[in-house]
Amino acid sequence: MLEIQLPDGTIVSHPDDATPLSVAEKIGSRLAKAVIAAKIGDLIVDATRPLKSFANGTPIPLRLLTEKDPEALDVLRHSSAHVMARAIMRLYPNVSLAFGPTITNGFYYDFDLPQKLNEDDFAKIEAEMAKIIELAEPFEQFSLDRTQSVELCRDMKQTLKVEHIETGLASHESLGFYRQGEFVDLCRGPHIPDAGRIKAFKVMSIAGAYWKGDADGLQLQRVYGTAWFSPKDMQAHLEQVEEAKKRDHRVIGKRLGLFQISSEVGPGMCLWLPKGARIRSLLEDFLRKEMLKRGYEPVYSPHLGRVELYETSGHFPYYRDSQFPPLFVNDGGALVDGWIRRLESKEGLPVAHEQAFMQAAEVLGCEIKEYKVEQSVAERTAVLQTWQRLHERYLVKPMNCPHHAQIFKAMPRSYKQLPLRLFEFGTVYRFEQTGELNGMLRVRGLTQDDAHIFCTQDQVEQEFRNTIELTRMVLESVGLKDYRVQLSLRDPKSDKYVGSEENWQKAEAALRRVLEESGLNFQAAEGEAAFYGPKADFMVRDCIGRQWQLGTVQLDYNLPERFQLEYIGSDNKTHRPVMIHRAPFGSMERFVGMLTEHFAGAFPMWLAPEQVRICPLSEKSNDYALELEKQFLDAGFRVTVDLRGAKVQAKIRDAQVELIPYMAVVGPREAETRSIALRDRIEGELGTKPVAEVLSMLAEEVNQRRIRFAVQKETNEPEQPKVTETASHEY
RNA sequence: GCUGCUGUAGCUCAGUGGUAGAGCACUUCCUUGGUAAGGAAGAGGUCAUGGGUUCAAGUCCCAUCAGCAGCUCCA
Structure with a gap:
């Protein structure tokens, strides 16, 4: 006999072959019909799973899940993913299954299939799913050992599943499968008792996805769907999706005349219309005033910087792909730039192309006499790089830090001047991939509410405390009260970090101490720190529950080193300051975009463009x-x-x-x-x-x-x- | 960048190879009113761009550009 403890604490005895379903039947036939799955401790299992395997001497804590439990919805959706996969396999030949998990409000399944699906196929897929649901066949679980599993998947021509068993699941002794009619899938489960439980479903959309998230890997087709226990629930969900669309800052921004992105100006280039600009300037004025009160000093820097500046900072050429290409003052600049890159490329520079480069240089009037084809690649590269250094090259600035580091360096600094807090609403440009652009939330030209604090290691804690206080104050002034902080720390096993061990330890302990005493909800994430220092990011929840990453505070041991920043200490010796990057809003574009959705366009009195x-x-x-x-x-x-x-x-x-x-x-x-x-x-x-x-x-x-x-x-x-x-x- | 979809008036969208449409917004006129839409008339278009098929293209095909959803990315 098995001892089973129900949620109300009562302990009941059942025969050794008991399942959650048989337990439910004992309680009542209505309950048995309603059972979707069960929870044993924290583990969700099939309603038909034998309970014996959970016996360990103490009563088995069992909770039956019905339609009312949110966990049950997840189970339903995962089963719906199987039903959809089954339907698609019936409709199209040579389908190779990848993964089919549940997500918030639905599920998806990734497929490798030769036929390109589009929205016209949805009705067909839904009709086939309806047929499967109509039959209400059960989901049957079975386990196989590794060899049998691989064999089974091979027989079914499921090559991706074979690969997954051999790589991702290499440590598993035996593997679980589910059968539903002719459809068998490698799956951990759990599932609903039978497909008839799916009362409402819809194929939502189709998109591309990569096998195991690798952009260089196999491209799959991902079909999204949603499933519910009642058509009414689904209707409510679909209406909510429509509501969320109305909150979209791009829709509201257009309707209220806040901003515009004109393809003639360029993708990702935001034009602030008078009303949007009004909101932005109110936020800027507010923050500027607060920062002045807190000992920050305003600075300004130009939108361009010499490429050498970013070579010193390490941002060039490392981040070259996400920067706008350099501006060359000399006609030959781009030529020499491309020339070097081809010389250094894996493929090397073919002789014919090299000749062409030399001729082109001559035509452009920048013949490089020192360049000799018989020299080594390193020597030829060096000659070209010397030429580059003698000819101006600029970058539209991808970040403000190097400029501020130069402002620090503009004069000798004493410890008495620290902390030096420099702030600027600094506009930076990043060449984001076209697919990443999204209204104001992801743009190519953005203005950071940027500041850099230069301080001694001993001042880090107090400066961090002040910054946290400022960020909280700013968020709460726009009604954002639900947020948490992610504290990103080193991976203790890695050695990729710059800065001394001692400083890291002191800094991490200081940040943790400040967060603890602040009473903020925070989580430490080991291994998430930047290589140059630990950081704290503010994750904000807006009024419809979506999370945004806004403000950030980052310690930096790298740039002071690279720029050789120094101050004279009380001991009359030179010391290296610590640099703190911080931006409570993140960027004006993202912040205003987020606020637009947060308020659904109804800005509070203090921010309303027209009051x-x-x-x-x-x-x-x-x-x-x-x-x-x-x-x-x-x-x-x-x-x-x-x-x-x-x-x-x-x-x-x-x-x-x-x-x-x-x-x-x-x-x-x-x-x-x-x-x-x-x-x-x-x-x-x-x-x-x-x-x-x-x-x-x-x-x-x-x-x-x-x-x-x-x-x-x-x-x-x-x-x-x-x-x-x-x-x-x-x- | 990748996959799929979309591009028609300022906005939201109809338009199934044969003369370019509606509602709202806009302009003018009438109306002079009490808390979420008063009435009439008018103006507004290189159907994203370039090429092709056809007697004929907004409509079919190709390319480019831009947008949307998702994926990958975000110092």
Whole structure:
């Protein structure tokens, strides 16, 4: 007999051949029908899995999973992936299966198949899946040893599975399979009892994917799907996807006129329209003020730097592929650049091409007399590199650090000047792959709220503490309160890191100490540090639960070394400072893009590009409206008047659609009493108030940077009442 | 960069080889009103670009460019 402990603590006895399903049957036939899978401790298993294998002398902790348990949905989706794979194998010949896991809200399966699938195939696939589900055949688990497994997969011509058994699963003695009708798949499980449990499913999309994530490897076709226990749940999900699309910063950015990416300017090049620029400049002013208070000093640097600067920093040619190509002042610059790269390439430079290069150099008027074909590759390269150093080459700057390092170097530094905190809203350019570009979230020209702190090793802890405090303050001022920090530390086994062992230990301990005392939710990640120093990244959760990586703080032992940065210590000897890179927003583009989605375009009063729209009732009230506009402007508000000959209903509707926080409706009554009939975009009418009262009320909302969400967050439980979140920040 | 999809008016989109369409926005006129759309008229197009097939191409084919989804990448 097996002793089984149910979630309520009761212990029941069952025969040795008991399964979760048989336990459920004992409790009731309705429950047995509802069981999808079971949980033994933390392990999710099939409902048909014999429980005997879990017996270890103590009662087996068993929890039956039904449609109500979120874990069950995962099981359902994994089984749906099998059903989809089965359908696709029936429809198309020579399908080789890769992996088919579940993901948030659905599943996918990767296939290697000769036929290119597209959206027109979805209906066919869905119809075939429906047939399989109709039959409600069971999922049957069985195990084989390694040899038998490989043999079985070979027989089924599943070459990718064979490869996976031989590589990824090399340490497994025996392997699990599931059979469902004619379909057999290598799979750890668990699965639903039978395919009939899938009540709603949909093939969503198709995309390319790489075998085991290797971009140089085999390209597979990935088919995405979703599955649910009821059509109603699926409908709700599909509607939510639509809702999320409406929140897309690209859609809102266009509708509200925040920014534009024009293909004539170039992909990934963001044009800030007046309203978007307004938001950005408000954020910049806010941060600038906070930084000045905290002892930062503003600096400016140009958008170009000599290539040699980045050779010193180590960013060139190492990151060349993600940088815009160098600018050459001399006509021959690009020629010599290509020439060197071909000389140094694995294939080498064929004689005929070398002759052509030499001739071209002559044509361009930059003949290099010292270059001799009989010299070694190293010698010829050196000759060309000497030529390069004598001719200017520039890079549009991919980062600000080298410039700031030069500012540090501009004069001799004493320990008394440290920490030296230099900040700049620095625009940098990165040649991101075309497929990576995404609205404002991933662009090729971006402005970092960058600062570099030069300090002594002993000052690292306090500077890090201050930086963390600043970042928290900044995030909370826009209502982002749900975040965690990833502390990236060294891999103790690796030796790829620069900087002394002692400094690393001190720095890592200091960062950890600061995070611990800050009470922040943080996780340490060993081996995630950059080679030049440990770092802390802020992972922020927005109001619909998505995670963003925004602010970052990074210690750097590398650049001070490479740039030979020094200060004179109290001992009158030279010392090397530590450099801290930090950016609370990350980049203005990404931050504003993220905020747009976070607020669904309804920016809080302190950031709203337009704060108040004055809506005169008719042309008779235009004079009073214009008078009010001046009062609002004088009080520092961003305000406009709607002077159109439209009805006030239309003016209000347009202001609401534009998500303007307040509307001031004025007619003869208000003009008479010098008042405003105030309307709030969230609450609606607030009643008629004297002008002075409105001005001070709105000023307070701005000064406190109060956050009131105008567009509700979407939740998975639509029955939940609407909640208006409020948050305020005080100085 | 890779795979798939898309590109028609400022925006959202119809348009199945035979004369280029709708709604919203815009302009003008009428309307002068009390908290989410008053009415009428008008203007607006090299159908992404280049080539091809055809008597005839927005529509079919090829290339290029750009966008979207996913993959790979992000100092």
